[in-house]
Amino acid sequence: MGVEGIGARALRKEDKRFITGKGKYTDDKVLPRMTYAAFVRSPHAHAKITNIDASAALEMPGVEAVLTGHELVADGIGNLICGWMVHSKDGSPMNMGAWRALESEIVRHTGQAVAVVIADTQELARDAADAVNVDYEELPAIVSASAALLDGAPQLHPEAPNNLIFDWEIGDEASTDAAFASASHVTRMEIENNRLVPNPMEPRAAVADYDVAEEHYTLYTTSQNPHVARLVLSAFYNVAPEHKLRVIAPDVGGGFGSKIFIYPEEIVALWASKRVGRPVKWVSDRTEAFLTDAHGRDHKTVAELALDANNKITGFRVKTVANLGAYMSLFSSSVPTYLYATLLSGQYDIPAIHANVKAVYTNTTPVDAYRGAGRPEATFVVERIIETAAREVGMSPVDFRRQNFVRSFPHQTPVIMCYDAGDHDATLDAALKAIDYDGFPARKSEAASRGKLRGMGLSCYIEACGIAPSAAVGSLGAGVGLWESAEVRVNPVGTIEVLTGSHSHGQGHETTFAQLVSERFGVGTETVAIVHGDTDKVQFGMGTYGSRSGAVGMSAIVKALDKVEAKAKRIAAHLMEASEGDIQIEGGVLKVAGTDKKLSFSEIALAAYTAHNLPEGMEPGLKEGAFYDPTNFTFPSGTYACEVEVDPDTGKTEIVNFVAADDFGKIINPMIVEGQVHGGLTQGIGQALLENAAYDENGQLLSASYMDYAMPRADDVPSYQLLTTETLCPGNPLGMKGCGEAGAIGSPPAVINAITDAINNNDLAMPATAERVWRASRGALPQAAE
Amino acid sequence: MYETNYHRASSVEEAGKLFTGSEDAKYLGGGQTLIPTMKQRLAAPVDLVDLGGIDDLKGIAEDSGALRIGAGTTHYDVATSDVVKRLIPGLAHLAACIGDPAVRHMGTMGGSIANNDPAADYPSALVALGATVTTSTRELSAEEFFTGMFETALEEDEIVIAVSFPVPEKSAYSKYPNPASRYAMAGVFVAKTKDGSVRVAATGAGQDGVFRIAAMEQALAETWSADAVAGISVDAGDLLSDIHGTAEYRANLVTVMAKRAVAAAG
Numbered sequence A: 001m002g003v004e005g006i007g008a009r010a011l012r013k014e015d016k017r018f019i020t021g022k023g024k025y026t027d028d029k030v031l032p033r034m035t036y037a038a039f040v041r042s043p044h045a046h047a048k049i050t051n052i053d054a055s056a057a058l059e060m061p062g063v064e065a066v067l068t069g070h071e072l073v074a075d076g077i078g079n080l081i082c083g084w085m086v087h088s089k090d091g092s093p094m095n096m097g098a099w100r101a102l103e104s105e106i107v108r109h110t111g112q113a114v115a116v117v118i119a120d121t122q123e124l125a126r127d128a129a130d131a132v133n134v135d136y137e138e139l140p141a142i143v144s145a146s147a148a149l150l151d152g153a154p155q156l157h158p159e160a161p162n163n164l165i166f167d168w169e170i171g172d173e174a175s176t177d178a179a180f181a182s183a184s185h186v187t188r189m190e191i192e193n194n195r196l197v198p199n200p201m202e203p204r205a206a207v208a209d210y211d212v213a214e215e216h217y218t219l220y221t222t223s224q225n226p227h228v229a230r231l232v233l234s235a236f237y238n239v240a241p242e243h244k245l246r247v248i249a250p251d252v253g254g255g256f257g258s259k260i261f262i263y264p265e266e267i268v269a270l271w272a273s274k275r276v277g278r279p280v281k282w283v284s285d286r287t288e289a290f291l292t293d294a295h296g297r298d299h300k301t302v303a304e305l306a307l308d309a310n311n312k313i314t315g316f317r318v319k320t321v322a323n324l325g326a327y328m329s330l331f332s333s334s335v336p337t338y339l340y341a342t343l344l345s346g347q348y349d350i351p352a353i354h355a356n357v358k359a360v361y362t363n364t365t366p367v368d369a370y371r372g373a374g375r376p377e378a379t380f381v382v383e384r385i386i387e388t389a390a391r392e393v394g395m396s397p398v399d400f401r402r403q404n405f406v407r408s409f410p411h412q413t414p415v416i417m418c419y420d421a422g423d424h425d426a427t428l429d430a431a432l433k434a435i436d437y438d439g440f441p442a443r444k445s446e447a448a449s450r451g452k453l454r455g456m457g458l459s460c461y462i463e464a465c466g467i468a469p470s471a472a473v474g475s476l477g478a479g480v481g482l483w484e485s486a487e488v489r490v491n492p493v494g495t496i497e498v499l500t501g502s503h504s505h506g507q508g509h510e511t512t513f514a515q516l517v518s519e520r521f522g523v524g525t526e527t528v529a530i531v532h533g534d535t536d537k538v539q540f541g542m543g544t545y546g547s548r549s550g551a552v553g554m555s556a557i558v559k560a561l562d563k564v565e566a567k568a569k570r571i572a573a574h575l576m577e578a579s580e581g582d583i584q585i586e587g588g589v590l591k592v593a594g595t596d597k598k599l600s601f602s603e604i605a606l607a608a609y610t611a612h613n614l615p616e617g618m619e620p621g622l623k624e625g626a627f628y629d630p631t632n633f634t635f636p637s638g639t640y641a642c643e644v645e646v647d648p649d650t651g652k653t654e655i656v657n658f659v660a661a662d663d664f665g666k667i668i669n670p671m672i673v674e675g676q677v678h679g680g681l682t683q684g685i686g687q688a689l690l691e692n693a694a695y696d697e698n699g700q701l702l703s704a705s706y707m708d709y710a711m712p713r714a715d716d717v718p719s720y721q722l723l724t725t726e727t728l729c730p731g732n733p734l735g736m737k738g739c740g741e742a743g744a745i746g747s748p749p750a751v752i753n754a755i756t757d758a759i760n761n762n763d764l765a766m767p768a769t770a771e772r773v774w775r776a777s778r779g780a781l782p783q784a785a786e
Numbered sequence B: 001m002y003e004t005n006y007h008r009a010s011s012v013e014e015a016g017k018l019f020t021g022s023e024d025a026k027y028l029g030g031g032q033t034l035i036p037t038m039k040q041r042l043a044a045p046v047d048l049v050d051l052g053g054i055d056d057l058k059g060i061a062e063d064s065g066a067l068r069i070g071a072g073t074t075h076y077d078v079a080t081s082d083v084v085k086r087l088i089p090g091l092a093h094l095a096a097c098i099g100d101p102a103v104r105h106m107g108t109m110g111g112s113i114a115n116n117d118p119a120a121d122y123p124s125a126l127v128a129l130g131a132t133v134t135t136s137t138r139e140l141s142a143e144e145f146f147t148g149m150f151e152t153a154l155e156e157d158e159i160v161i162a163v164s165f166p167v168p169e170k171s172a173y174s175k176y177p178n179p180a181s182r183y184a185m186a187g188v189f190v191a192k193t194k195d196g197s198v199r200v201a202a203t204g205a206g207q208d209g210v211f212r213i214a215a216m217e218q219a220l221a222e223t224w225s226a227d228a229v230a231g232i233s234v235d236a237g238d239l240l241s242d243i244h245g246t247a248e249y250r251a252n253l254v255t256v257m258a259k260r261a262v263a264a265a266g
């Protein structure tokens, strides 16, 4: 505490309550007369509902109601929406099937809600849900996206013939084809990006409270963006007009994207609380989380890279099939398009790129943004094929990358993005040095003497954060603007409240944002409170995802601070009879330069509120708001270097060293940034080695619990070496780029490149389970160092 | 979880009475399998009879060439017991490989063997060491006790009291954990008795739970060395196959774990 400004490793202010178990989560909310909701869910991936018989459940004492889609539709509750319109290459809008919060005709994925029971206790609600009898007529199911496109495949939605949602393209096909026609080498790969389950520590939850007299709703919920939730619930689901709906996202235990979306359960809880006239609580159990939280990734790609005779990249062609699951979740359409294919240029100067993405319905859980959202998929394709091409042409992967790096900025890629700043050599140099790249051959032969296969893999990623300039995303189909808001309220005693539209669910905003204020006014962070997550307290804001809270959210705070500072200086100048330009702020004091005249920040605040002696015409008070709309994406980039040892007997991979060299622009709190990178790397390593949402051919999720879904644990990952280099982002006042997703974006290809190097076989899918590695490595005996 | 009635028994007799007096009861050991199963609403006993307060089920003792471990002994106590570490270090190591610290502090040997999960660790030790299981009504050899996947010879109301392990000349356990659950994907326990005979038992891999590997036992009886088992593989046709590993891969793991166990036993 005390003055802790930009660059300080300030301890997290929020940790006292989290570490002592005093966080206040949605499930901690208990209201008088509260009821509990339990959902009746489909055991089938695809089936016609022929009858729902709730009579036995309704007879159980303490059961308030059993509600189905029939009542929902009759009450005018709207279908779930997708907030980003994508058009196919022929100009037609995406084909979207109807998604009801409670389905009463055809279920399309295992776990889909068909009815809800509202009862006095949670146990009773669950017992009664078991007693609801639903008759199904099973239909053939389809889980693989490429198979879903084939003739004769089971059809999910009449609106989407052949299960095709859109057939989209980006880039210039003709110039890309021309590059391939004259290429001296073409590298071709089939690349799969495995489906993941987000698994935030806190499962989703909602407590809905309808006030009959005021016709007003309050919703406590696990949301990354409570204002957007309120907007969507009002404008599309017809629950209540915005001024009659308060959404509160209290402490939220992780989101990773999965808590951006407004799900059926939250809608039903609100609607049901009015139907039963009592508050309704729903808390997801872990199985429901596996079955209904939006999943991530699930791409199948064919990628081709064209090189000229000097091993310069001349063209890149990508065809991807993206599995969006049974319904289009809120931002699902943007993930495999504008958040994916726009990053296919990577860190490289590639003159011609063409990508085609087919998005497909299947009988699986809906897929949407998950930490990185599109950018991990892009980075995996780019960094796997770059590494492979280097191996094929016999060039060192380092030299091959350097020869193709973008070196002058701004750099316009052929796929929309214009990179504003960066220094790819700097992060590559830093990573190579830290991992002792030159010493690798010796370590490899030492490992071979112990019967182990050692490998080195690189990944030079670039990603796009700070999502995003509103007019730009609007022109690409987004249904919302992606600015952020802030209000800085200086209290009469000089303490400060910052109201932000960003939402913290693990990111440490209460600390980092306070550091900005501390830096600006020289006041202690303990005198600053960050207020977020309540639509009644905070002005409209867009929330937290896409690593935007720094680059966009803090930029809005900076703008508001500028206004507060200007007004404080005017008051100080007036009171000390000096000129405004001579006022300096230092250590919580406003001074007149070159004199010993000074007033403390709190004296100025008090003067602003007593208003006894303000400059002519000035309004009382010291409170300013600002909206910040970014001018471009920001482009964090870096090099990850991974060194592995494979046990050829079992195929088990051990990551023996992992270096992350990141350029995040300006860093406010290095400790918090390191925490974000640790988490991101661990999720990326989880994807590379362990995690997989596996379905059987009937659409049953086989990995629907931690017995079968392998989350990374502390002993699965090494002690990371983290480094940062800095090129400032020219697009925002602090020069920040964002750090929340980079680890998850950049790490999977580094791991797979390392294992394929170790086993001398490039054909390896994620997750690189021990069996897959064992199979791929058989025949590849320990080699002596090159 | 469904509603249930909790009873705490102070003797084996009382536990038996509480059990037979109920229309649908379950014994509760450390609760590390039963409670999660109940939480998932996959089990719904009307009465739970907690064995945790019964003194007869506690304790680890050396007893004329054998090591007797009460059924209520936690995995943590087995892993850290000086007597176990001195007499059968392989068994202490096995217990240390079970689950995580919370599970080891709660879970018991009796609960583990009564459950007979095909991926549980203890069954391999009981079979390889030729242990005897003492129950509330009888004594059974380990091989009589384990009858198949999640199946044992126990009667409904029968209680495991203790397990007696003859002290071997040497023994060791090697486990390849499932990456998600950390139960065994393949775990092999090797033991050489004081009279020179060898037993090898594998868990985690077999469709019917723990099984002995005669070819490895023969080979090791002739030459006690990792190389002796390196070329011996079990028939993949009898092994489990799931999203974590095919039967063929598990067969490989059984051989590799057997080699490592022999090497560890020294």
Ligand SMILES: Cc1cc2nc3c(=O)[nH]c(=O)nc-3n(C[C@H](O)[C@H](O)[C@H](O)COP(=O)(O)OP(=O)(O)OC[C@H]3O[C@@H](n4cnc5c(N)ncnc54)[C@H](O)[C@@H]3O)c2cc1C
Pocket: B026, B027, B028, B029, B030, B031, B032, B033, B034, B035, B036, B051, B071, B072, B097, B098, B099, B100, B103, B106, B107, B108, B109, B110, B111, B112, B113, B114, B115, B117, B119, B120, B121, B122, B158, B159, B160, B161, B181, B182, B183, B184
């Ligand atoms: C996260 C986690 C990880 C785990 N990892 C492993 C692992 O790696 N390896 C492994 O082997 N196990 C593992 N387990 C299981 C653990 O070892 C359990 O402790 C064990 O399987 C059951 O023992 P318990 O004492 O908890 O029995 P309980 O769960 O209480 O009971 C299990 C069954 O045995 C019966 N029972 C209990 N005691 C007796 C008795 N004395 N006589 C007759 N019947 C009895 C009960 O009625 C019940 O049917 C894990 C468990 C968890 C939760």
